[in-house]
Amino acid sequence: MAKVPVQFTLNGSEKAEFVESGTTLLHALRDKIGDTSPKGGCHQGTCGACSVIIDGELRLSCLTLAETCNGADIKTTAGLAEGGMLHPLQRAFLDAFATQCGFCTPGMIMAAKVLLDRMPNPSREDVVEALSGNVCRCTGYEPIIQAVLTAARANSQNAA
Amino acid sequence: MELRKSYFADVRKDGLNEIGQPRPRLDSPGHVTGKTAYFADRNFPGMLHLKMVRSPHHHARIRSIDTSEAEKHPGVVRVLTAKDVPHNVYTILILIQIGPEDETVLADGKVRWKGEAVVAVLAETERAAQEAAAKVKVDYEVLPAVFDMEEALKPGAPIVNEYHGQNYYLYDSGECRKVRFGDVEAGFAQADHILEQSYQSSPIEHAPTETTGCVVAPEGNDRFTCYTNTQAMFFTLDNASIILQMPGSKLHFVGGTVGGGFGGKVDVIVEPIAILAAKLTGRPVCFIYSREEEMQVSSPRAAEKVVIKDGVMKDGRIVARKVTGYTDAGAYSRHSPYGAQKGAAHYPGPYTIPNVWIDTYCVYTNRTPSSAMRGFGVTIGDFALEVQMDKLARLIGMDPLEFHFINAYRDGDMKAHRQPTEGAALIECMQEASRAANWPVAEKYMAISSYGKGE
Numbered sequence: 001m002a003k004v005p006v007q008f009t010l011n012g013s014e015k016a017e018f019v020e021s022g023t024t025l026l027h028a029l030r031d032k033i034g035d036t037s038p039k040g041g042c043h044q045g046t047c048g049a050c051s052v053i054i055d056g057e058l059r060l061s062c063l064t065l066a067e068t069c070n071g072a073d074i075k076t077t078a079g080l081a082e083g084g085m086l087h088p089l090q091r092a093f094l095d096a097f098a099t100q101c102g103f104c105t106p107g108m109i110m111a112a113k114v115l116l117d118r119m120p121n122p123s124r125e126d127v128v129e130a131l132s133g134n135v136c137r138c139t140g141y142e143p144i145i146q147a148v149l150t151a152a153r154a155n156s157q158n159a160a
Numbered sequence: 161m162e163l164r165k166s167y168f169a170d171v172r173k174d175g176l177n178e179i180g181q182p183r184p185r186l187d188s189p190g191h192v193t194g195k196t197a198y199f200a201d202r203n204f205p206g207m208l209h210l211k212m213v214r215s216p217h218h219h220a221r222i223r224s225i226d227t228s229e230a231e232k233h234p235g236v237v238r239v240l241t242a243k244d245v246p247h248n249v250y251t252i253l254i255l256i257q258i259g260p261e262d263e264t265v266l267a268d269g270k271v272r273w274k275g276e277a278v279v280a281v282l283a284e285t286e287r288a289a290q291e292a293a294a295k296v297k298v299d300y301e302v303l304p305a306v307f308d309m310e311e312a313l314k315p316g317a318p319i320v321n322e323y324h325g326q327n328y329y330l331y332d333s334g335e336c337r338k339v340r341f342g343d344v345e346a347g348f349a350q351a352d353h354i355l356e357q358s359y360q361s362s363p364i365e366h367a368p369t370e371t372t373g374c375v376v377a378p379e380g381n382d383r384f385t386c387y388t389n390t391q392a393m394f395f396t397l398d399n400a401s402i403i404l405q406m407p408g409s410k411l412h413f414v415g416g417t418v419g420g421g422f423g424g425k426v427d428v429i430v431e432p433i434a435i436l437a438a439k440l441t442g443r444p445v446c447f448i449y450s451r452e453e454e455m456q457v458s459s460p461r462a463a464e465k466v467v468i469k470d471g472v473m474k475d476g477r478i479v480a481r482k483v484t485g486y487t488d489a490g491a492y493s494r495h496s497p498y499g500a501q502k503g504a505a506h507y508p509g510p511y512t513i514p515n516v517w518i519d520t521y522c523v524y525t526n527r528t529p530s531s532a533m534r535g536f537g538v539t540i541g542d543f544a545l546e547v548q549m550d551k552l553a554r555l556i557g558m559d560p561l562e563f564h565f566i567n568a569y570r571d572g573d574m575k576a577h578r579q580p581t582e583g584a585a586l587i588e589c590m591q592e593a594s595r596a597a598n599w600p601v602a603e604k605y606m607a608i609s610s611y612g613k614g615e
Contacts, residue, residue: 020285036201037194039419041369042451049369077194090192094184102191103369103419109192137369137420 008072011079019066026050028066037078037106048134051107052076058114077106089151096147100138108134112148196417199387202375204444211289213279213296215271218526219305222269226297235288238441240280242268246405251493252428255398262323263492272491273528275457282437305526309486312525320524329497329522337504339518341576347480347515351471353555358467359544363460370419372458373448374431376438384435385412392426403432423532427459427494459531462496463488466544472552476566483507485520490529497522502537505577509545510586511567516576565605584610
């Protein structure tokens, strides 16, 4: 089958791959480039485990074709920590016991990051709305909501 | 209400303060950085994808299987049928002598539930495997099916599973697991009131965010490494060894973080066929359930029916309890005979009742095989028992919590299945619950203890 070239920035690094036309970004990231932080939970856009950030927007990588990402700036949870320092969201997820099996966690953190980038001081309702596309089967969501609110508070204190 | 996050640490003087203190989970740093390795994060060059051809019928005889078109499909490497599996008929709990072997790895001559695995297709890509699977032609003769447990137990019902010969699991105690304690009929004769109620539940899917699957890599020396999200590593290793007729020393199982299990990943389903595929092709193989397969094909919690007949005195004492429990195993045993047996021990509940009579049936139907899920054999029973307890309290006009205190088991009480009660804390829990929920009970109930009979 004919392959198409794809080139984008992943967590600040230039990446180039040849993929079969129709390959999802999730497949390209995980199986071609080796960033396995986005997870495949449903491959039909309903669970949010594959969430990544493309040009600042939250996207489901299982429903995004790799060939549509040429020139894009893509961020995943694997690239969030800087120089060994956890991002405030990662720290908050740790401290709030917001992970159990961990499978939804990278997608949850992506959704939360897009929220906090736009809205540094979200209400609880804003957090619930922002995470509503991400399924967690273990925690019952409450520790995750608390983690996002805690990270928001930590951010605003750092800014002040 | 005060919920304490730390217990006992403040009263200990010996430096052993770790238990009861919150500590960071060791796996969380991997989770939040995306570094935790799940089985599907393993990728090997040349890895093949396995897709299963599944039965569209609840019960059917297989007249013929034609894989010729599928084998010609571009990218297909191998197609597997029952004859390729060294020991095709197995049952998971044979390891603890719960037989007979009653389930096929790949269907042989018959399918017994809609979704049963019939043919495995291996291809270079997932898409090629999927397309080729659609080209496998299976000629079925549809047979009458039975979906209701009580219908399945009637004479003349279609036989679901010939390895059993009847539609129930044959325990050493007969057609059901039995508990007999005291004289239940004498108890009913003595009772002021009798209440008989029936409770039913549907199957429940665990719905883990990570679907069931495994990745198998041949090591080149006739040994195979299987990366799996099983919750039952050694059950899987030993059953794979039986099914493949290979010594366990040839099989290297690597588990690790499971992306949600809840009991749904204790069956041995994907690993043996994936190892066989890796052995026969010499290539790495991945077999990962689609979301549809996870929801439709993986074992759910069993449907249950619980019929409870209780005799109760006006003063609140339950004097007789008769329970008939039905566990819907679906077409194959998996863990259900064990679940039904647990129910037999559990149905008296945490209550001391002098006269008890229990029958629990593990029933075969043409439904998706059920298996383990959080407290299986007990959870649905607890729902039924606690609804029944509240109904009994209302029947005699008593506060439901006080009614529970009157019947609560205490240390030293003999349970119906002849285990003496030890370490009971029900009374203490209910006393704490009474305070926490601001649901007051008479002072005498706040004074009693699980550890002495004095009131």
